[in-house]
Amino acid sequence: MGTMDNEPTHACLGEQHAENGVAVQLPDPLVCARTAAIFRALGDVSRLSLLALLAQREMCVSELTEKLSDNLPAISQRLKLLRSERIVRSRRQGKHVYYSLADNHIALLISNGLEHGSEEPHG
Amino acid sequence: MGTMDNEPTHACLGEQHAENGVAVQLPDPLVCARTAAIFRALGDVSRLSLLALLAQREMCVSELTEKLSDNLPAISQRLKLLRSERIVRSRRQGKHVYYSLADNHIALLISNGLEHGSEEPHG
DNA sequence: AAAACAGTTGACGATTTCATCAACTATCGT
DNA sequence: ACGATAGTTGATGAAATCGTCAACTGTTTT
Structure with missing residues (x-):
């Protein structure tokens, strides 16, 4: 913490971007992988619609099928994926x-x- | 449309399934689409790692490139996508x-x- | 003005993801 | 045991995604 002239906004000054203050920490690759997998599973309109229903209450596959006006195998496939990511339980x-x-x-x-x-x- | 028959085509447990109390509300398709797009954008390891850094502080592209040990165009492409989803600002x-x-x-x-x-x- | 640095963009190929369908298992009713 | 209902699964093809690269824009420096 020298008495350097402090730049208004942190700078990629002169040569390198020199950690002016705290060093940023790289995220754990395993945590990122796991988290990204969850987000990926949520990042699909049909799956998210399904989850929005389950967020309201427990439902069986045929009720989900009915509410979402879709066919049962399609819903089941989505649930399979969500189960594999431990996002839903059955x-x-x-x-x-x-x-x-x-x-x-x-x-x-x-x-x-x-x-x-x-x-x-x-x- | 003959006689009115609003029974669900399946009964589940005869009563369980029949809206015991409040009706579930279908999620707004537009909201789902927008939300799923965001989750989808977060659902990628390289993008999420990048965001985990930006969650710590503002950074320029070359610093991100350096921290993530990747090439600059790759980072820029990811940022482009994240920008299009209004997840990051530049x-x-x-x-x-x-x-x-x-x-x-x-x-x-x-x-x-x-x-x-x-x-x-x-x- | 030119060179150098910082970043963006469009396009292409390789991979991943998604919906669909037929065939399968599991439970219940008769 | 048989058929009907409820749900799962693997395979296949179509569509979306991701990384890479060359070519481009914008800014500073000399």
Whole structure:
């Protein structure tokens, strides 16, 4: 912390971008990979619509199919992917399989995302 | 359209399925589209790593290039996509273009995601 | 004005992702 | 046991995505 002249905005001054203050830390590649996988899973309109329903309450596959006006195998494929990312959990009851969001954290992520998406005017 | 028959085509548990209380509301397709686009943009390891750096502070393209040990056009392409989704904003200063997260909401979304990604053991 | 530096862009090929369909498993009703 | 209902799965083809590279713009320096 010398008594150097401080640039107004941090600078890629003179030669290198010299860490004026705290060093930035590179994100852990494994954490990034895992997180990106989750975001990727949420980043599809049909899957996100499905999750927006599950954010309201637990539902079985056929109800999801009905509400989303889609065919059952399509919904099941999406659920399979979401399950593989531990975004949803399933529970069988008789002939039906009920799905719900895996945890509260995911629920928050989804509702925060939707909130943002509804605020932004889309470009 | 003969006799009015609004029964769902399947009964599930005879009552479970039949809106026990509040009806679920279908998500707005436009909101879903916009939100999914954002999640999709976050759902890539190289972009997310980049954003994890920008979450710490504003940086110019060449600094990002340096920190991420990548080539400049690659970084610039990613930033272009992130800009088109209004996830980052840019500001030119001399020869350099500085990037930062577009708003606080995005910053929270990213840090929440990373937090989740670091908690989960990946299966 | 020219060279050098910082960054952007469009295009192309390689990979990934997505929807669809047929065939499969699982549970219930009779 | 048989058929009907509920859901899963693997394969296939079509579409979107990502990295790379050459060529471009914009800014500073000499």
